[in-house]
Amino acid sequence: MKKSWWQFLGLVIVIAIAIISLRSPNTVPKSTPVTVKLSGWGGSPVEQRLLKQVLQDFEKQHPNIQVKYEVISDQYMDVIKTRLVGEAAPDVFYLDALEAPFLMSQNVLEPLDSYITPEFDTADFAPTLLKSFQYQNHIYGFPKDYSTLALFYNKKAFANVGLNNPPTTWSELRAYSQQLTGKLNKYGFGEIPELARQAYKIQAFGGQVTDNNGYAKFASDSALKGLQLVLDQYQKDKSSAQKSDVGTNSGSEMFGQGKVAMVIEGNWAIPYLKETFPQLEFATAELPSINAKKNTMVFTVAYVMNKRSLNKTAAWELISYLTGKAGMQKWTGTGFALPTRKSIAQNLGYDKDELRSPLVAGVTYATPWQVGKYPAPIVNNFDNQFVSALLGQQPLKQAMLTAENEANKQIKAME
Template structure:
C-alpha cells in the first residue's frame, strides 16, 4: 500500500521544478481571477480531480457531491480521473512531466515527502473565516501542515476502535476491557484453544505505532528510525507475549483469514482493533454477527489509537488555482463533506459535520469519532516508508518467535538508518 520515499535526489527535484515551470507557461501577468475562470462567469473552466478507485457505492456518492458542486458553480466543470493502479507512482510521474491534475488525493503518509518537493500549492492565502479551519480535528489537519502552512485539508478519516463479539462476551461472562491489562485478562477467558482467540492482532507498525510510543519512547527521531529504544521495546513486548506466551492472540494468517475483519466475522477472534471500513464489510459479509465497538483500551493510563486520513491537495503548477480552490473548499467544507460522509464510508474530519450526522453519538462509530482528538496520525517525516518496511520485516520475525524482539528491532533500526543515509 505504501511506497518508498520519492524524489530524494536533487536531480529529480530539479525535474519537478522544470515540470512546474512548463505547466505555468502562460503569461505571468495574466489576471489570476480570469485564469481561474471564477471572475468571468461566461467562460466555463474545467478542473481535473484525480483519485484512486473506490467501491461502486462510494463512486456514486462522489459523483453526487461533484454534481452538487457543479450546480452551485456553473462556470466550473470537474473532470474526475480515477487512477486504478499504482496511484502515487502515476501522480508523481505526471507531476514531474508538468501534467499533474489540478486537485488530487494525498494520503497522510505520503504528505511530508511531497510537501518537501514544492509541488503542492500552499493554501493559507486561500482560506478565509468562512472556511473555519478550527472545525477540523486537529491531528488530521496537522498531518498536511508544515511550518504553519497548510498544504491540504482532510476529506475524511478513520481511527481504530475495539470490535467485540457480544455473544462471546456474554457466554464468557466478561466485560468490555477499558485497559490493555484487562484486554489481556479477558482474552484468556475468551480463547478456546486454536478455534477462537481472544484477540486478533495486526503485527505491523501502521497498527502498533501508538502502542510502541505508549511508554514514552519515540519510533522516529530526527526523521530516522528509533524503534530499538528500550521504552519502545518495553511497550511492544506484551503485544508479542500475548501471541507467544499467553497464546490468546493470533494474526489472521494463523486461522486462514486475510485480515482481522474477516477473522472477527468468521468467529475466530472475539476482539479485534479495526477501523471504520470494517463496519460496512461486517454488515454485508457477516450480517448475523452481533458486535459492539468501544474505544481502544488505555495503555499505561493513556488513551491512544491510530488515524488514517487523506487530503485534497492542489498542484502548484495548476493554471486554474482559484477554480481548484473553489472545488477543494466545497469538498472539504461543511456542505460537501456532509454529503460525502453521509453513508458512513468515511468519517467527517470536521467535528461539526460529525455532530450533524450523529456519528459522535452513534452506537458503533461513536468510539471511532471519540478517538480522533488524541489519535496518532499515520504520518511522520519523509522517511517513514523506509522505517516501517524495515520494522515490519523484523517485528514479524519476533512475533513468530524466530528472534528476540530487542535483537530484531535493533537490526531493523540499523538497516533502516543505513538506507536513509544512502539515499
C-alpha cells in the same frame, strides 16, 4: 430636413441603447467552462458512487467548472510523483497523511493559506487531522475524512463467558483474550503486526517511531516495552492470532468469520461487517489504555492542489466545497466515512452513535499515521522484522535493531 434629423437622432439612440445593453452585467455571456482534473485511488463501488454524486452536486452549484475525475488504480503515489515531475499532474488530488511530509517539503504543492476565507472556518477541523498537512507554517491540504482505531468485540462470545463490558486496560484485554480463546471463537484476539497498528504501543511507554530528524528509533527500551505486550499475548498466552494463522485477508474478515472474538479496526470495518456478516452481533469501544494512557491511531487523507495548476481558483473552489460544511455533510452522511469537521460529526450524531462514537472520541488523543519524509524504509523494515520476532525467529530487540539500522541506511541513501 427636420424629419431626417429626428430619424438620425432616433437611430443614434437605438444604437446607444443596444451598446448599453451589451455592456450590462445582466447580459454578459457566460464564461467558457473551466475543467478541473481530480485524481484519487480506487475505492469500493459504494465510495465511487458517493464521490460521483458529490461531484455532480458541485457542478450544479458551479456551472462554469467541470470536474474530470480520474481513478489511479495501481501504484498511486508513484504515478502522482512522476506526473508532478513531468508537469502533468492533476489540479487536485488525494494525499495520504503518511506521504504528506515528503511532498510538502518538495515545493510541488500549492499553499492554501491565501485562499482561505473566514466562512471556510478552519477552526472547525479536528486539530490532530489538520496538523498532518501543515509544513513550515503553511497549510497544504484539508482532510476529507478519517478513521481512528477502536476495539470491535463479539457480543455473543462475551456473553458466553460472562463478560458484560469491554476491557478498559491492556491487561484486561489480555485476560479477556485468554478467557475467550477456544470457546465460540478459536482465538480471543486478532493481531495486526504492522507499524500502522503498533506505533501507539511504541509511544505508550515514552518510545518514538522516529527521531526529530526523521530517522527510525523503534529499538529503544521504552519502545520495546510496548511491543513486548504483543509478543507475550501471542507467544506465551497463545490467545491471539494473525490473519495468516486463520486463513483470512484482514482483521475485519477474521472477526466477521468468527475466528477471533476481538479485533482492533477502523470505521471501514462497520459497513463491511454489516453487509458481509449481517448476523454478527458486535459492538465497539475505545482502545484499552496502556500504561495508564489512552491512545489510538488516526488515518486521514486530504485534498491538495498542484502548484503548477493552471486553474488554481477553480481548483480551490472544488477543494473548499469537498471539505466545506455542505460538501462534507453529503460525503460523510451515509456513515461510509467520518467527517473531519467537528460540527458535521455533531450534526450527523456520530459523537453519540453506538458504533462510531468510540472512533470519534479517539481523534482528540490519537497518534497520526505519519513517520517523516521517507516512510517506506521505516514501515517495510519494521513490518518484516517485527513479524519475524512475533513468530519467535529472533529476539525482539535484535529484530528492532536490525529494522532500525537498515531503515536508516536506506533513508541516508535517499536524502
